[in-house]
Amino acid sequence: MSHGENTAGQEPAARQGRVRRARQWFQRARGPGHERHTLLVLGKSTLAATVAWFLAYDVFAARSPAFAPFSAVLTMQVTVYRSLLDSLRYVAAVAAGVAVQAALGFLVGPDLLTFALVALVALVIGRWPALVPQGSQVATAAFFAFSTYVQATSAAGKATQLGQIILLVLVGCGVGVLINLLVVPPLHYRRAEHGIRTLAHGLCDLIGDLHPALREGELDAERIRHWRARAERSETLISQARSGLSTARESLYYNPRRLFRRHRVRGGTGFEGYRAVLEALERALHQMTSLIRSLGRWETDREASLPSPFLHSYADFLASVGRITQVLAGLDEDRLSQQAREVGELTDEAWECCRRVSAEAEASGLPLADPALPYGVLVVESARLMEELQHTGDVLRRYTERGARGRRTGTRR
Numbered sequence: 001m002s003h004g005e006n007t008a009g010q011e012p013a014a015r016q017g018r019v020r021r022a023r024q025w026f027q028r029a030r031g032p033g034h035e036r037h038t039l040l041v042l043g044k045s046t047l048a049a050t051v052a053w054f055l056a057y058d059v060f061a062a063r064s065p066a067f068a069p070f071s072a073v074l075t076m077q078v079t080v081y082r083s084l085l086d087s088l089r090y091v092a093a094v095a096a097g098v099a100v101q102a103a104l105g106f107l108v109g110p111d112l113l114t115f116a117l118v119a120l121v122a123l124v125i126g127r128w129p130a131l132v133p134q135g136s137q138v139a140t141a142a143f144f145a146f147s148t149y150v151q152a153t154s155a156a157g158k159a160t161q162l163g164q165i166i167l168l169v170l171v172g173c174g175v176g177v178l179i180n181l182l183v184v185p186p187l188h189y190r191r192a193e194h195g196i197r198t199l200a201h202g203l204c205d206l207i208g209d210l211h212p213a214l215r216e217g218e219l220d221a222e223r224i225r226h227w228r229a230r231a232e233r234s235e236t237l238i239s240q241a242r243s244g245l246s247t248a249r250e251s252l253y254y255n256p257r258r259l260f261r262r263h264r265v266r267g268g269t270g271f272e273g274y275r276a277v278l279e280a281l282e283r284a285l286h287q288m289t290s291l292i293r294s295l296g297r298w299e300t301d302r303e304a305s306l307p308s309p310f311l312h313s314y315a316d317f318l319a320s321v322g323r324i325t326q327v328l329a330g331l332d333e334d335r336l337s338q339q340a341r342e343v344g345e346l347t348d349e350a351w352e353c354c355r356r357v358s359a360e361a362e363a364s365g366l367p368l369a370d371p372a373l374p375y376g377v378l379v380v381e382s383a384r385l386m387e388e389l390q391h392t393g394d395v396l397r398r399y400t401e402r403g404a405r406g407r408r409t410g411t412r413r
Contacts (some may be wrong), residue, residue: 005268048072048179053174062164071172076180081253084178087173089134094169096125097141098162110150118142185255190272192248193331195241198329199281202237206230211318214311224296231289271397280392291381294374313360320350324389340396347393354386
């Protein structure tokens with residue numbers, strides 16, 4: 001087969017692959033998730049830009065109508081609260097830029113030195129922390145205002161054109177915020193769940209690698225360094241989970257959908273429960289990091305070999321902890337009552353394993369009080385880890401009980 005025939009045969013296959021991936025993407029977009037959110041943002045941004053252009057071009061007959069749709073798209077943020085906040089910052093930034101140009105333009109005149117002064121002052125104002133992340137728009141607005149200013153032929157025309165820039169920005173921001181508020185206003189309850197699930201999944205995977213190695217006594221220095229690096233990298237998962245929780249909480253502000261009965265029950269105290277679960281998981285991860293460091297301390301002195309019965313009991317304990325994190329890795333508000341019961345049952349089992357660790361350490365006569373050896377630290381870390389997981393289970397139980405009471409109260413009403 002020639003090279004040309006081979007290429008010709010590959011093109012239809014590649015095209016079919018692209019079509020298949022596109023079809024799968026749109027199928028996923030039918031349900032809740034990133035794909036659906038992307039389509040909503042694209043549709044709402046298109047609608048906002050179109051309405052803003054119509055108002056600027058057809059209604060106001062503006063000379064620079066593009067300011068309005070640009071502003072509308074810029075304020076189409078992930079939450080209604082952020083849209084409002086960013087639109088206020090953007091309007092302030094544009095107003096500052098136009099004011100700088102107006103002041104220096106009318107005082108000094110439209111020459112190169114004026115432009116340099118406008119650029120300098122606008123860039124300095126743009127560094128004001130209150131305008132972040134819209135600070136760069138001060139200079140952008142000042143440059144566009146300067147261009148409009150030098151093209152106008154009269155003082156009245158200059159003032160009118162500069163005022164029109166601010167008007168168009170107000171129109172665009174208003175359209176963007178209203179459409180984000182009225183057309184499927186974004187609620188991101190699931191982001192809180194997703195962050196906690198991801199963090200719990202990372203902890204579950206780490207424990208899943210650790211307890212079989214403990215049971216087999218395979219605790220070489222390289223493996224312990226790998227576990228420690230994985231535990232330290234999990235700080236990124238903690239940051240992502242915090243960000244997801246913050247976005248979920250923020251999505252309630254000024255959002256009319258939170259007034260509906262379903263979202264009112266879910267959003268009332270749920271994020272406080274998620275926050276407590278996240279903090280408990282974070283502390284549990286830190287306890288795992290400390291536990292791995294203790295194993296690394298033992299590795300430096302191979303003569304102080306950990307006895308097999310103690311290793312086996314500790315492996316059983318970590319396996320029971322892994323089953324708890326496995327449930328948390330599938331956290332789902334629709335099944336939270338069932339999952340809270342599962343966590344409670346698994347926590348009781350893990351406490352039994354934790355007590356067997358202490359009993360085995362005492363039965364083996366291990367020097368628990370010797371700070372140079374890891375036995376006492378490992379026993380203490382097991383108890384601390386269980387306290388965090390117990391707290392996690394208690395938080396879930398209290399939250400589901402409050403949710404059940406809220407649903408009963410709503411039904412009676």
